[in-house]
Amino acid sequence: MSVATVLAGVVFGIALAAPPGPMNAIIAEESVVRGWTAGFRAGLGAMLADVLFFVLTLAGVVAVIDRYPLARPVLYLFGGVLMCYFAVGAVREARAANSFTDGGRGASTGFRKTFALSLTNPYQIGFWLTAGVGLLRPGTLDVLAHVPAVGAALEGALVVETGSPALLVGFFGGIALWIVAYPAGLASAGRRVDALAPIVAAGSALVLAGFGVVFLAVGAAGIV
Template structure:
């Protein structure tokens, strides 16, 4: 291969990988139940607990990706009752975790780095991810398309900014580099988000109960929303 062609290929792969990183970060960063749990674990128990909570959600994404490639996730589309059931199960789990977060609000008077690996947060985010219709829907549509030839409008699928930034970053799909970058972006968030919150928690004692309270509110709000959507889907 000529040196010029090789350089062009390397630049294209790098650009595709970086676009995947941006995509992964953009999808991982918006506020929601997963980030609420990661935040609570980070400011109450330290970085390692927040990291493991983020890893639980990321592992679920990897699992969904594999199942989507095998065609298993697509079974949901053939059984209409499955999606409302997932909304109901996810809503109940979120309300249950919201009650726990309220307890953390009362108990957490300041930052405490317990040094534990945070398996509790890991189980929370993994369980919520498995019952999250939005996450499953992503892998049924956009996620599977990452390895199919075509074009992806990166920001069009990001909650909250899709309408504003749509068309600003287009990338060709069908390259493993894009998928590698995508999960790399999620990994950057899983590492960096808990680190920032843990660092802030060490400096401001009042941050722990405040974040725990906000986490409880987010979980309760999404829990009620999911229950409402699940109930409407059954009728």
């Protein structure tokens, strides 16, 4: 395996998993309210969905969604409803979790939440219809050659092998690294600052509700 390709895959995987959004909101809520294990499980739910999309992309099934104009608006609507529903649950968590340990009494549902949201997330599906296909297509990508102004001087310095096992190992390794480290950091902070549990749960509710409203609006506009 090319070391450069593996490292590029790791960076790509982290870049996909790290941005703020509904998945990381649920991971944050589970990590601070119930601990690292619950947060890690929530991350596994999102990662499992990516693995499933990867398999479906290999089989050419994901591309079928692009053939039907109403498919994406319906996914937006369904995803929006789920996010709003999970936001209500996060509000309840915020009220019940007076400290880091108080919130850990209930059963963790983070895995089911992130897995369900990922399967109905048009952005995630869109990734596998576009960049995901590029990951699987055999070839090479001269990464630094596209840097403005200095691209010509850096040409050939970092060549990534697309469609190779090395890139895919690095990509999913990057996602795995994120779902291990992110909950660990949050859980550690939660233990040090007891009041963080209800605050993070409330923040999760706001993020989920915000994305839910946006998804519902986009889905309704697509159907109308």
